[in-house]
Amino acid sequence: MSAREYxxxxxxVDAGRLPTDSPARxxxxxxxxxGAKPPPQFxxxxxxxxxxxxxxxxHSKVQIRASGESGGRSRSQASQLGLSSRAMVTRLTxxxxxxxPKNPRIRPFxxxxxxxxxxxxxxxxxxxxxxxxxxxxxLARDTRVRWALEEVGQPYKVRLLSFPAMxxxxxxxxxxxxxxxxxxxxxxxxxxxxxxxxxxxxxxxxLLPADVNARARAITWMxxxxxxxxxxxxxFSFAKILEGDKPWARDRQPLVEERVRNRLQPLSNRLGDAxxxxxxxxxxxxxxVSVLLRLKPSGFLEGFPRLSAYVARGExxxxxxxxxxxxxxxxxAQAAG
Amino acid sequence: MSAREYxxxxxxVDAGRLPTDSPARxxxxxxxxxGAKPPPQFxxxxxxxxxxxxxxxxHSKVQIRASGESGGRSRSQASQLGLSSRAMVTRLTxxxxxxxPKNPRIRPFxxxxxxxxxxxxxxxxxxxxxxxxxxxxxLARDTRVRWALEEVGQPYKVRLLSFPAMxxxxxxxxxxxxxxxxxxxxxxxxxxxxxxxxxxxxxxxxLLPADVNARARAITWMxxxxxxxxxxxxxFSFAKILEGDKPWARDRQPLVEERVRNRLQPLSNRLGDAxxxxxxxxxxxxxxVSVLLRLKPSGFLEGFPRLSAYVARGExxxxxxxxxxxxxxxxxAQAAG
Numbered sequence: 001m002s003a004r005e006y007x008x009x010x011x012x013v014d015a016g017r018l019p020t021d022s023p024a025r026x027x028x029x030x031x032x033x034x035g036a037k038p039p040p041q042f043x044x045x046x047x048x049x050x051x052x053x054x055x056x057x058x059h060s061k062v063q064i065r066a067s068g069e070s071g072g073r074s075r076s077q078a079s080q081l082g083l084s085s086r087a088m089v090t091r092l093t094x095x096x097x098x099x100x101p102k103n104p105r106i107r108p109f110x111x112x113x114x115x116x117x118x119x120x121x122x123x124x125x126x127x128x129x130x131x132x133x134x135x136x137x138x139l140a141r142d143t144r145v146r147w148a149l150e151e152v153g154q155p156y157k158v159r160l161l162s163f164p165a166m167x168x169x170x171x172x173x174x175x176x177x178x179x180x181x182x183x184x185x186x187x188x189x190x191x192x193x194x195x196x197x198x199x200x201x202x203x204x205x206x207l208l209p210a211d212v213n214a215r216a217r218a219i220t221w222m223x224x225x226x227x228x229x230x231x232x233x234x235x236f237s238f239a240k241i242l243e244g245d246k247p248w249a250r251d252r253q254p255l256v257e258e259r260v261r262n263r264l265q266p267l268s269n270r271l272g273d274a275x276x277x278x279x280x281x282x283x284x285x286x287x288x289v290s291v292l293l294r295l296k297p298s299g300f301l302e303g304f305p306r307l308s309a310y311v312a313r314g315e316x317x318x319x320x321x322x323x324x325x326x327x328x329x330x331x332x333a334q335a336a337g
Numbered sequence: 338m339s340a341r342e343y344x345x346x347x348x349x350v351d352a353g354r355l356p357t358d359s360p361a362r363x364x365x366x367x368x369x370x371x372g373a374k375p376p377p378q379f380x381x382x383x384x385x386x387x388x389x390x391x392x393x394x395x396h397s398k399v400q401i402r403a404s405g406e407s408g409g410r411s412r413s414q415a416s417q418l419g420l421s422s423r424a425m426v427t428r429l430t431x432x433x434x435x436x437x438p439k440n441p442r443i444r445p446f447x448x449x450x451x452x453x454x455x456x457x458x459x460x461x462x463x464x465x466x467x468x469x470x471x472x473x474x475x476l477a478r479d480t481r482v483r484w485a486l487e488e489v490g491q492p493y494k495v496r497l498l499s500f501p502a503m504x505x506x507x508x509x510x511x512x513x514x515x516x517x518x519x520x521x522x523x524x525x526x527x528x529x530x531x532x533x534x535x536x537x538x539x540x541x542x543x544l545l546p547a548d549v550n551a552r553a554r555a556i557t558w559m560x561x562x563x564x565x566x567x568x569x570x571x572x573f574s575f576a577k578i579l580e581g582d583k584p585w586a587r588d589r590q591p592l593v594e595e596r597v598r599n600r601l602q603p604l605s606n607r608l609g610d611a612x613x614x615x616x617x618x619x620x621x622x623x624x625x626v627s628v629l630l631r632l633k634p635s636g637f638l639e640g641f642p643r644l645s646a647y648v649a650r651g652e653x654x655x656x657x658x659x660x661x662x663x664x665x666x667x668x669x670a671q672a673a674g
Contacts (some may be wrong), residue, residue, distance in 0.1 A: 176607035177600065188550040194564055195557030213525040220532030223563065227531055228514055231568040241590070248585030253579070263514065270513035284655055 013164060123155050124185040126196075127174070130160040136331030137297065140194040140322045142181040144290040146323035148197045148283065150203035156268065160330065194226045201283040208283055221277050221284025229267065230291040232259040237294060260300065268306045275313060289314030460492050461522040463533075464511070467497040467665060469580055473668030474634065475661045477516040478530040481627040483660035485534045485620065489541035497667065531563045538620040558614050558621025563597065567628040569596040574631060597637065605643045612650060626651030634641065 021325045023034075126149075128142035165171060167178045174182040177189035182189065183196040190196050198219065201207035208215045239256045243249055267288075271277060276285045292311050295301045301308050314320055414656045440646035463486075465479035479495075502508060511519040515517045519526065520533040527533050535556065538544035545552045576593045580586055604625075608614060613622045629648050632638045638645050651657055 089465075173601070173604075176603045177561075178603065179565075188553060190553055190557045192557045192560040192564060194560035195553065197552045198556060198560075216525060216527055216536045218533065219535060220527045220529045223529040223531035223535075224514075226560065226564040227529060227567070228516075231571065232566070235572065236566065243589075246585075246589070248583075248589060251586060252580075252583070266509070266513045268644065 015077065023028075023327055026228055031036055045230065066069065122165060123157055124149070125157040125159055126184075127159050127161050127171070127178035127180045127182045128327065129180055130162045130165075131334045132331050136328040138327055140180065140327065141290075143323055143327050144193045145181045145183065145196050145200070146326055147290070148200045148207060149288055150319035150322045151286065151317075152200060152206045154200065154204055158326075158330070160334075183278050193290075194222055197221060197283055197287060207286065209279060216281035217278050218284040221282070222287045225284065225291045229263045230294075232256075233291060233294050236260050236298070236300070240298075257300070260295070261303075264301075264304050264307060268304045271306055272311055273306070276310075281317070285314065290319075345481045365517045453519075460494055460497055461486070462494040463519055463521075464496050464498050464508070464517045464519045464666065466517055467499045467502075467667075468671045469664065469668050473665040475664055476631055477517065477664065478627075480660055480664050481530045481624065482518045482520065482533050482537070483663055484623055484627070485537045485544060486656050487656035487659045488623065488654075489537060489543045491537065491541055495663075495667070497671075530627075531559055534620055534624060535559060544623065546616060551616060554615050555619035555621040558619070559624045562621065562624035565599045566625065569600055570595075570628060570631050573597050573635070573637070574608070577635075597632070598640075601638075601641050601644060608643055608647055610643070613647075618654070622651065626657075 074099050098193065126142055126145050129140055132140045135142055148158070161171060161180060166180065171182070172178055172191050174184070177191070179191070179195060181193045181196065183199070184190075190199055197207075236256050236259075239249065239253060243252075275289060277280065289311050292301060293315075294309060296311065301311065314322075377550070463479055463482050466477055467476045471477055483493070498508060498517060503517065509515055509538050511521070511526050514528070516528070516532060518533065519528045520536070521527075527536055534544075573593050573596075576586065576590060580589075613619065614625060615621065626648050629638060629644060630652075633648065638648065652661075
């Protein structure tokens with residue numbers, strides 16, 4: 001267990017409670033970061049789950065589906081304890097016996113970690129356009145969220161929405177602006193692709209660096225993408241889509257393009273010949289590539305070869321490919337059916 | 338020490354290192370959240386600091402200025418250990434003896450917390466306009482950062498920049514887009530008001546709720562402010578400031594206003610009669626109020642009485658008042674001098 005994973009796990013101290021009143025039943029998967037092994041005292045751990053549950057007066061049944069090689073063992077332990085594959089819980093906190101585990105990697109500063117906190121998250125549900133206005137080109141904001149989920153290996157469900165459904169009270173309760181995507185995970189509901197991607201990045205390994213300063217910089221790049229780079233790019237699109245037939249469209253175009261250029265040139269300068277914006281690929285790159293992709297159909301990006309190559313590197317990632325294919329499959333199915 | 342503070346402190350596990358090569362000397366203050374008391378074994382803790390330092394081969398002198406009533410004691414302990422008021426360290430991790438402290442509040446799940454991790458952060462430095470184009474009305478983005486720092490009680494320094502200086506390599510290294518504010522804290526440098534405010538909120542108590550779901554929602558509101566609400570408001574300003582003399586200005590104005598209204602109406606609906614967007618005041622409200630304040634000079638906000646009242650509540654906060662006064666003092670001093 002790395003310091004990063006330890007950090008992530010301890011965050012769930014705050015969650016410290018099991019929902020006791022949710023009528024829904026969901027399947028879920030437990031994990032402690034990528035490639036983490038369950039502690040050797042796994043039977044004990046499962047027993048602790050059960051006792052935590054009764055302490056919280058939650059009478060649900062739990063399946064532990066740990067990742068990787070632990071899968072088989074955890075399932076058999078689950079069965080041994082009489083737990084089933086459906087559960088009402090979103091997160092559990094599990095305390096193994098004092099002094100465990102012995103792995104020195106979890107004692108980064110020479111102390112023994114006393115408790116292992118295990119986050120068990122339900123499969124999240126996101127929303128997406130039933131029929132995306134971009135005709136499956138991956139520019140709708142659900143693609144970013146799909147991409148983040150694919151990067152961290154988190155399975156997800158999708159609920160498709162028509163345009164009228166997006167403005168109905170049920171959806172406005174999730175997103176006051178009546179847009180997609182939204183993100184539901186147990187009793188948590190989020191909107192805003194930035195907020196969703198950051199939530200995913202914070203609760204899974206793979207999208208934020210372990211170093212606390214590098215982590216803060218990666219998050220700053222997320223804000224830079226959404227707050228400094230995307231707005232002029234959206235204006236560029238709006239000028240065409242929403243104002244293309246206006247009498248001022250032609251005369252105003254150079255001004256709109258200049259604002260985009262005023263972001264792309266400094267961004268290109270900063271990127272230089274690096275592969276990603278700050279060290280390894282992060283949620284900051286995921287968001288910046290997503291934002292720049294909006295320019296691809298226009299050919300505008302071709303004036304910035306470093307950024308074109310950067311976007312191409314993002315698109316080449318297997319997780320992006322899966323996310324793109326998933327959203328395209330939705331559009332194709334709707335178009336066919 | 339609350340679960341939230343424990344969470345915050347454990348984050349510094351990741352920082353896990355003392356800078357060994359910084360030539361600069363800085364004063365700094367140590368704190369564990371608001372009103373936290375130092376552990377009773379404070380002498381031991383200070384000894385640990387010293388030994389941590391030698392382990393890391395850092396030969397600097399350290400002053401611990403703990404908050405509140407611990408101040409005097411810590412200073413005397415510091416003196417007893419031969420430590421002075423200047424230090425090269427940015428963060429320290431301190432492990433008190435096993436089994437301490439005894440306070441049950443730090444054992445949220447029935448286990449004993451074995452180690453107290455103490456974050457010592459240098460006074461951060463932000464950048465601001467030498468002469469703000471808004472003439473001290475508090476609309477420049479340093480005000481948001483000042484506000485966040487005031488809310489959490491973190492002292493800060495300000496470096497003022499002329500417009501030419503903002504485009505020089507030294508500043509472009511901090512912010513590739515050549516803008517203010519930036520944030521420097523030890524070896525960390527950030528830009529983007531969103532990234533900075535979130536960093537402050539994550540490392541101090543007071544701007545994010547303790548509940549992990551409420552925390553994610555507060556962060557989503559930060560993104561909503563910057564990514565969904567601010568862009569049309571900025572366009573509204575640009576249409577006046579940058580395109581006011583264009584032949585299309587008058588005909589295009591209703592379109593620009595409609596886009597702002599399309600955000601304000603749903604936002605007002607969601608807020609309803611609540612005081613803040615989601616429970617207690619959070620970094621999400623700080624950012625949303627900051628963004629809406631841009632509309633104040635135009636009178637546009639008056640069409641949305643709930644939002645006007647919401648903004649007024651934000652402005653009435655003592656921390657906002659201090660932030661506003663600080664940025665106004667800069668403008669007045671420059672205007673006078």
